[in-house]
Amino acid sequence: MDEERTAIQLENIEKVFNMSRTAAGHADRAVRRGSVVAVRALKGVSLSVKEGELLGITGPSGSGKSTLLHILGCLLKPTSGRYTLMGRPVESLNEYQLAALRNRNFGFVFQAFNLLPRLSALDNVQLPLVYNATPPWRRREMAREALEQVGLSQRAHHRPGELSGGEQQRVAIARALVANPSVILADEPTGNLDSESGKSVLETLLALNEKGKTVIIVTHEQAIVERMPRIVKLRDGLVTA
């Protein structure tokens, strides 16, 4: 059955950051090597995510949640371990292959929205399509559809500065789904929103999951955790539950 197919498989993933001493916050996880400190953000994480699954990743600040999400989204390469996406090993891919993979397979929703302030909502949503050679007329069409899905078709020509936080985050969600990726990765999507807007954004993400998208949400908000059918808890770079 389709639901049972594995979308993402992580095996013993480790991530070490080499940082200057002043930048390294958590001394207990740091191994000092001269003036550079090696920080082990992930210490062997194994995880499997099925296609169409809704997964919550939670844990205290500095536990490695965002690092794990960035590795899942191919924004970061793991230091060691195996990462398989749709049955294809990812860790050996080069920058260009990873860029194409991000474009096709992932949609990102960030806590800080990360919209380009000079572009309208419509142009922001079109952004992923610019990099997969979709013709301009088709791009606009697809971006309008995505904005409609998040209920913002009336605000297509507004710039991010002219939108509320909740609206901005919904534009970011429209951008995440416009290229029809299989996985939506959301990093604290309601962190910068009031409870009403947060609720609306969460509902939008849950609705996308119901339509078959794999949705992975990093959060430490209890209200979101309670809505997640499956939770992965991280502490000090390790999966604890």
Add this chain to the structure above:
Amino acid sequence: MRPFDGVRIGVRSLTASWLRSLLSILGVVIGVGTLVVMISIGEGTKRQIVRSVEAMGSNLVVIENSMTAPLRRRETTGLSLRDVELLKEHCHLAKAVVPLKMLPVKVSYGGMTRLLVGQGTAAELPRVANLNVVEGRFLCQKDVDEFAKVCVLGAGVPKRLGVRESLVNKFLALNGQGFRVVGILKKKDYTKFINPDICVFIPVTVCQEMSENRESLSDILVQGVSSHLVHRTKQELSRLMKFFHKGSVDFTLWAQDELLERQKKVTETLQKALGAIALIALIIAGIGIMNVLLASVSERIREIGIRKAVGASPWDVLIQFVWESLLLTVTGGILGIGVGVAAGNWICRILTVHLPQAEHKWIAVTSPQSVVVSFGFALVTGVFFGLYPAVKAARLDPCEALAYE
């Protein structure tokens, strides 16, 4: 990413900080403009030289007073009227021998005074230098022999003196001495030795009297009997001149083709010097572009992170910044060509008015090559200086870029 998207994103980014972009474009305009001016004036000068030397006829040999000749001795006076007489008598290959003595003169008429070029010469000059009299007559042998205070004006002289009516038989002052105008020349742009349009021709004997260095002539023009024998004529002249000057080589002989070659070399050297200045200007413009793009990269680190997160490859990011650099240089290049063409013509007009002593009229010729070369240099500069910021942007780590505050 499609090229159209690259241009669109580039335009949007450059217009967002328009003043900075404008200043950067200004640098390119100056660089390209200088290059166009340099090439077009050089080209114009070359064409003028070729045209005028060709117009003089190929049977002409010029004996030039060689002031810097190493063998010049104190007892020699350089070229003199005695040489002219001796050559007329002894050089059988010479059809005509004409003296030329240049003297800066203050010409005054009706309250207007202008500094122009006085040329002391003889009656044969119009025939040798292809000059035509449009009104009155040219100098005659009698004028030379009798030290007559008469003069013939170049076509442009009356205009410079602010006179519209005929000046023939009128009196004007040359360096404070009264001269009667006996003729006006037809307009002619250039000969190697003189720009007749802005010259005042007086008998060579009178010119010698007015000059501090009385004996010495500037040049002697020798018209050979045939253009086929021009080199033999030159050899003959050289032999005779050495003999007249007791072995002293205080003169230089030029045939038409050598003149052409020499003038071309001078022009080329000038062009190279100006070209170096233009290139320096372009390099400075390039540094300006690099500065703008580096600032742009620093300001847009987060944007680069977002673009990478949604699927932009390092190449997409690199090409986007190269597009921005190209947009700056293409805009600057197009404007620079326009400015260069206008400035070239303007500079030539100024030079022609304010440097009347110059041997020729200044013209700027904008050839397709000069446009292509200037524009090409601008593009190369843009790509070269835009590449470093572009590579810097392309190498940014997406996670670090996204976390950038």
